[in-house]
Amino acid sequence: MTQTVSDPHIPAESAPRAPTVRTRAIVPTRPDAGEAEASTPIALSARGFCAWYGSFQALRSVDLEMKANSVTALIGPSGCGKSTFLRWINRMNDLVPTARAEGKLDLHGTDILDKRFDVVELRRRVGMVFQKPNPFPKSVFDNVAFGPRLHRRMSRTELEELVESSLRQAALWDEVKDRLRSSALGLSGGQQQRLCIARAVAVGPEMLLMDEPTSALDPKSTARIEELIRELRNRYTIVIVTHNMQQAARISDRTAFFYEGSLVESGRTLDIFTNPKDPRTEDYVTGRFG
Amino acid sequence: MSHGTLIDPRRSRRRALVNRGFIVLCIACCLVSVATLATLLTSIFWTGISRIDGVDWPALRGESVTLPALDGTLVRIAPDAVEVVDELVHVRLTGGEEFTIRRSALSESGGILRGEDSFWGPVEFTDKEIIWRDAIVRASTGEANAPEVRQSELQKRAGSGLAARIARETELGRFLTSPPSRNADEAGFMPAMTGSMLICLVCAVSALPLGVGTAVFLEEFKPRRRWARMVHSFSEMNIRNLSGVPSIVYGIIGLTAFVTLFGLGNPREPFFAAGDKDSWLYVQLPFGRAAIAGGLTLMLVVLPIIIISSQEALRAVPNSLREGALAMGATRWQMVWNMTLPTAIPGIMTGAILAMSRAIGEAAPILVIAGIVYITWAPKNLMDEFTAMPLQIYNWASRPQEDFHSVAAAGIIVLLIVLLTFNAAAVLIRQKFQKSLH
Numbered sequence: 157m158t159q160t161v162s163d164p165h166i167p168a169e170s171a172p173r174a175p176t177v178r179t180r181a182i183v184p185t186r187p188d189a190g191e192a193e194a195s196t197p198i199a200l201s202a203r204g205f206c207a208w209y210g211s212f213q214a215l216r217s218v219d220l221e222m223k224a225n226s227v228t229a230l231i232g233p234s235g236c237g238k239s240t241f242l243r244w245i246n247r248m249n250d251l252v253p254t255a256r257a258e259g260k261l262d263l264h265g266t267d268i269l270d271k272r273f274d275v276v277e278l279r280r281r282v283g284m285v286f287q288k289p290n291p292f293p294k295s296v297f298d299n300v301a302f303g304p305r306l307h308r309r310m311s312r313t314e315l316e317e318l319v320e321s322s323l324r325q326a327a328l329w330d331e332v333k334d335r336l337r338s339s340a341l342g343l344s345g346g347q348q349q350r351l352c353i354a355r356a357v358a359v360g361p362e363m364l365l366m367d368e369p370t371s372a373l374d375p376k377s378t379a380r381i382e383e384l385i386r387e388l389r390n391r392y393t394i395v396i397v398t399h400n401m402q403q404a405a406r407i408s409d410r411t412a413f414f415y416e417g418s419l420v421e422s423g424r425t426l427d428i429f430t431n432p433k434d435p436r437t438e439d440y441v442t443g444r445f446g
Numbered sequence: 447m448s449h450g451t452l453i454d455p456r457r458s459r460r461r462a463l464v465n466r467g468f469i470v471l472c473i474a475c476c477l478v479s480v481a482t483l484a485t486l487l488t489s490i491f492w493t494g495i496s497r498i499d500g501v502d503w504p505a506l507r508g509e510s511v512t513l514p515a516l517d518g519t520l521v522r523i524a525p526d527a528v529e530v531v532d533e534l535v536h537v538r539l540t541g542g543e544e545f546t547i548r549r550s551a552l553s554e555s556g557g558i559l560r561g562e563d564s565f566w567g568p569v570e571f572t573d574k575e576i577i578w579r580d581a582i583v584r585a586s587t588g589e590a591n592a593p594e595v596r597q598s599e600l601q602k603r604a605g606s607g608l609a610a611r612i613a614r615e616t617e618l619g620r621f622l623t624s625p626p627s628r629n630a631d632e633a634g635f636m637p638a639m640t641g642s643m644l645i646c647l648v649c650a651v652s653a654l655p656l657g658v659g660t661a662v663f664l665e666e667f668k669p670r671r672r673w674a675r676m677v678h679s680f681s682e683m684n685i686r687n688l689s690g691v692p693s694i695v696y697g698i699i700g701l702t703a704f705v706t707l708f709g710l711g712n713p714r715e716p717f718f719a720a721g722d723k724d725s726w727l728y729v730q731l732p733f734g735r736a737a738i739a740g741g742l743t744l745m746l747v748v749l750p751i752i753i754i755s756s757q758e759a760l761r762a763v764p765n766s767l768r769e770g771a772l773a774m775g776a777t778r779w780q781m782v783w784n785m786t787l788p789t790a791i792p793g794i795m796t797g798a799i800l801a802m803s804r805a806i807g808e809a810a811p812i813l814v815i816a817g818i819v820y821i822t823w824a825p826k827n828l829m830d831e832f833t834a835m836p837l838q839i840y841n842w843a844s845r846p847q848e849d850f851h852s853v854a855a856a857g858i859i860v861l862l863i864v865l866l867t868f869n870a871a872a873v874l875i876r877q878k879f880q881k882s883l884h
Contacts, residue, residue, distance in 0.1 A: 246773060248769060248772065248773060251768075251772070253668065253675065276775050276776070276777050277775065279772060279775040279776075280774070280775030283774065284769075286769065286770065288766060290764070290766035290767060290769070290770045292767060292770065292785065293767075293789060302771070302774065302784065302785075303774035303776075305784075306774065306775060306776050306777075306784070307775060355774065359774050359775055
């Protein structure tokens with residue numbers, strides 16, 4: 157089943173830095189991704205992972221593996237549990253009083269659901285970017301410096317270097333280098349979201365969780381973020397929740413499809429989109445529901 | 447169903463009528479409250495302004511006359527020397543001098559004697575009056591220009607029964623710096639003001655950290671366990687109830703807890719005392735009817751208000767900021783200290799200032815702690831006896847002499863000015879920081 161969808165977000169010629177050949181079909185753009193897969197280590201693995209909010213079971217026995225330095229997209233209709241899964245990876249769900257989870261969730265072999273596991277250190281290692289850009293009501297500089305300052309006392313020059321490199325990684329440096337001292341709330345939505353990525357990157361994580369990072373942005377900003385994700389893939393393990401199937405196809409190496417709290421199918425993005433095994437996956441990726 | 451069936455002309459006319467009636471009712475309510483406030487303020491102002499401004503407005507009703515002289519000093523003439531006939535004010539001094547001035551000449555800011563050639567209103571001076579005026583002018587400008595009429599002569603005249611008293615400072619300054627007196631003309635506000643300031647300071651220093659800390663705990667450290675959550679919400683509910691407790695009840699609690707230390711000792715013979723009784727650092731236990739007991743009692747009164755307003759301010763901080771901070775590996779404490787509190791500080795400050803303005807105007811609990819006392823000195827230290835502005839006002843207002851009522855009104859004006867300053871500060875802080883909160 158192939159469905160040709162013209163990409164509304166990026167004209168092909170405007171993305172010269174994209175490392176891969178772009179196609180106009182909803183077909184994964186990294187067909188080569190699978191080749192190196194076998195050798196890459198597993199960053200995160202979930203086994204029999206279940207999650208509840210009170211008595212409501214949001215996730216049922218999820219088994220999923222995520223390779224290091226790759227982009228994993230979590231797709232599925234609203235309320236299917238993909239965001240819940242994401243928020244358990246850095247234990248943000250600890251904030252929800254009624255939330256609890258069972259099963260195993262291993263980050264490089266350590267169970268992060270363990271009561272003795274240091275949540276603060278986990279969150280430093282696993283950064284998160286939220287659906288709505290949430291810059292702090294501080295200056296651009298202080299936004300990026302916020303995280304590093306939490307963890308270590310740094311000299312001024314050290315901090316300035318770190319802020320610059322983080323902003324460069326988030327492809328924001330050139331736009332804000334002259335207004336580092338002005339409020340981050342004055343940036344545009346797309347810039348704010350890239351600032352949030354810079355902020356997450358500044359504390360030196362190994363993994364980045366993104367919860368629909370582009371759903372509040374316009375197409376142009378979305379394109380920039382996607383480009384950024386492709387660049388960041390080399391350094392970080394990225395998990396992205398998205399409602400936009402084209403986006404999942406464009407930027408992810410692997411895709412996991414959630415439906416009503418269960419993981420229906422996961423695998424290489426190419427396979428999920430071109431050769432889904434489960435009929436529900438096929439219905440979803442072809443836009444028959446969701 | 448067509449739209450025609452939905453529209454009933456009678457009903458829509460009635461609806462419009464009700465709507466208009468409601469608006470009229472709202473406007474009427476506003477007018478009534480504004481009128482009440484205006485009446486209150488005007489009456490207080492007119493009664494009390496003489497004690498502050500120096501122009502004796504009741505004087506124009508024939509009681510006494512105060513004349514501002516060239517250098518802003520005041521000459522007050524006793525009531526029995528003044529007679530008001532229609533537009534004219536006859537002043538007969540006991541020395542035999544007489545003069546008549548028009549009532550309009552006693553205008554609010556000028557007065558007939560301000561400057562030799564700047565008279566307000568048409569004034570016909572008699573010879574005697576000119577002599578009298580010149581004497582004051584010369585006395586106030588110094589001897590050099592007026593060798594023939596000396597200040598001492600003027601004082602001699604006053605002493606010889608001129609029945610005119612020369613006040614050497616402006617009324618406001620005198621009122622703010624002198625102690626209360628048996629004589630309404632000499633009564634001042636100083637001990638009450640310093641007392642109020644002292645207890646408010648104690649109140650602010652103790653209530654702010656406690657209140658903000660409690661609010662942070664209640665808002666930011668919500669427990670996860672079921673029973674702990676119940677304890678948490680139970681204490682929150684109780685704090686909300688405490689804010690409705692009448693303040694006199696806090697006065698009784700303060701009397702027990704702070705004045706007598708639950709009856710553990712006699713304040714007159716403290717079981718613990720350190721330092722010299724006259725020094726600033728003197729400490730004793732139990733406190734007795736001391737300024738610190740008053741301040742701590744006020745703390746009890748305003749604590750629930752500060753807690754609740756700080757909670758509101760913390761609740762107004764968007765959750766996304768908390769998540770953002772936590773997601774970068776902040777501990778809860780770092781999140782509160784570096785993110786939530788700085789963002790909420792304008793709201794917290796606004797609430798705290800409003801709470802302080804409540805505290806400074808609170809009379810009932812202070813009445814229980816301090817009692818009706820006649821205190822003519824500023825508290826020497828936190829363990830000293832004290833009085834506060836509302837108490838002093840109450841004291842003056844409850845006296846039978848009419849003169850003291852105007853003194854009380856003057857005290858109210860000072861208190862209101864302090865309150866308005868507090869509230870203005872709160873508004874300014876809110877406006878200044880509102881921009882940074884999205």
